[in-house]
Amino acid sequence: MARPLRADIDLDALRHNYRLARDLAPGSQAVAVLKADAYGHGLVACARALEGQAPAFAVACIEEAEALREGGIAAPVVLLEGIFEAAELERVEALGLWMAVHSEWQLDALMAYRPARPIPVWLKVDSGMHRLGFAPERVETAWRRLVDAPDHACDLHLMSHFATADALDDGYFRRQATLLAELAERLGAPTCLANSPATLARPESHGAWNRPGVMLYGSDPLEHANDASRCLEPVMTLRSAIIAVRELAEGEPVGYGGRWTTPRPSRIGVVACGYGDGYDRHAVDGTPVLVEGRRTAIAGKVSMDMLTVDLTDIPEADIGSEVVLWGRAGNGEVLSVDEVARHCDTISYTLLTGVLPRVPRRYHGG
Known part of the structure; x- marks a missing residue:
């Protein structure tokens, strides 16, 4: 697979x-x-x-x-x-x-x-x-x-x-x-x-x-959206899946350096995507992602090939669950690349142009 x-x-x-x-x-x-x-x-x-x-x-x-x-x-x-x-x-x-x-x-x-x-x-x-x-x-x-x-x-x-x-x-x-x-x-x-x-x-x-x-x-390139920019539709959806799940007690560190620590008993999902794919390593804890079309957040530093997300409030999420890093989820929910960029202290241009060649592009509507 x-x-x-x-x-x-x-x-x-x-x-x-x-x-x-x-x-x-x-x-x-x-x-x-x-x-x-x-x-x-x-x-x-x-x-x-x-x-x-x-x-x-x-x-x-x-x-x-x-x-x-x-x-x-x-x-x-x-x-x-x-x-x-x-x-x-x-x-x-x-x-x-x-x-x-x-x-x-x-x-x-x-x-x-x-x-x-x-x-x-x-x-x-x-x-x-x-x-x-x-x-x-x-x-x-x-x-x-x-x-x-x-x-x-x-x-x-x-x-x-x-x-x-x-x-x-x-x-x-x-x-x-x-x-x-x-x-x-x-x-x-x-x-x-x-x-x-x-x-x-x-x-x-x-x-x-x-x-x-x-x-x-x-x-949306505007400092504040207007009626026109709200009509823009996302073209790229960076999409992956949960490849592992960890059940952790309160107080457990996650990822390199233990930057994020579980504030309660937590379920942590491991996602197949990292800075080796072009996802920004500067993403802070709390950077939004969609899992099964529901909003959650990154928990811990982004690694080269993986990142970790908090699944505690999405009990239905498991291995194979859809993860949208930005774009449109299968249920129609949208996570703007602009919002993700703000959490990485960058702009959408760097995220979109930074997706590396090892990430396959799949075209729809052609």
């Missing part, structure tokens, strides 16, 4: 979340962001599930774009970080990719290259995130260079990234949005600005294109 741990991927939920992103911005097109192996869900499988709905996909690098093309995906693919060396432009052209240009050296490389057909370019502005992008005072010069080189670049858009679109305090977001709106108006440029939180909560930032990412996978 195979180890019971698996990641169930609900492709119907993925499509539901994409339609939500699209419907929230009917005047925009939504590029589906598939970087980091579709946030751990499977790059090609998720792209195939969204074919016919998403007019374009976005990835971080050319290797991810090549995997999509090798998987039969013909739709436009945007390189969100552009090229990493000038030699990649040949592959950009051959694969028919769109690319971000965020640095002078990338712009110079594109101007020195002679494509058979112009390459669609999204010019990235550093509007306040201070990672990638042209400083605002350099944008107009870069834009004019692209406009004046129609044999090199086409379908020009301004692109940027919001640092605080998820926060209730919108002061810094508005500073970025105002700067970008003024630039776009001055240049007559279509924009691609809205990430997942801005798609969900900042309609004023919706442009010609939006870039929904983590919301596609059912994670």
Whole structure:
């Protein structure tokens, strides 16, 4: 019998979340962001599930774009970080990719290259995130260079990234949005600005294109949920089973270092899942799990291949009982990956992308 741990991927939920992103911005097109192996869900499988709905996909690098093309995906693919060396432009052209240009050296490389057909370019502005992008005072010069080189670049858009679109305090977001709106108006440029939180909560930032990412996978990126984010459906369910049960007296330590001690006579279940599978070792005692669709909690430190949970109040739980680490249980009960992430002092992105290759993905609704 195979180890019971698996990641169930609900492709119907993925499509539901994409339609939500699209419907929230009917005047925009939504590029589906598939970087980091579709946030751990499977790059090609998720792209195939969204074919016919998403007019374009976005990835971080050319290797991810090549995997999509090798998987039969013909739709436009945007390189969100552009090229990493000038030699990649040949592959950009051959694969028919769109690319971000965020640095002078990338712009110079594109101007020195002679494509058979112009390459669609999204010019990235550093509007306040201070990672990638042209400083605002350099944008107009870069834009004019692209406009004046129609044999090199086409379908020009301004692109940027919001640092605080998820926060209730919108002061810094508005500073970025105002700067970008003024630039776009001055240049007559279509924009691609809205990430997942801005798609969900900042309609004023919706442009010609939006870039929904983590919301596609059912994670709520907002500091406080709104009516739209409450409609998201979990795509990944990390599911395992109880493989052993221990009956312990009060005062017995459980796991490495004895961090958790039984406060009463207790039943402890051992679950086939650990940090060797990508479950976060920093999960504290009390991190929620679902056993037989009922909420209980981790009791003791996460090990490499196992973790332990308190079954004392779930007397029906036994060897073979379903355990959901996050996602949707068989009875329909949902444990949000965002809630689990908070108990691990991290974010859903790290949990979803951290599920390791030894955990088989099983796709449903395809």
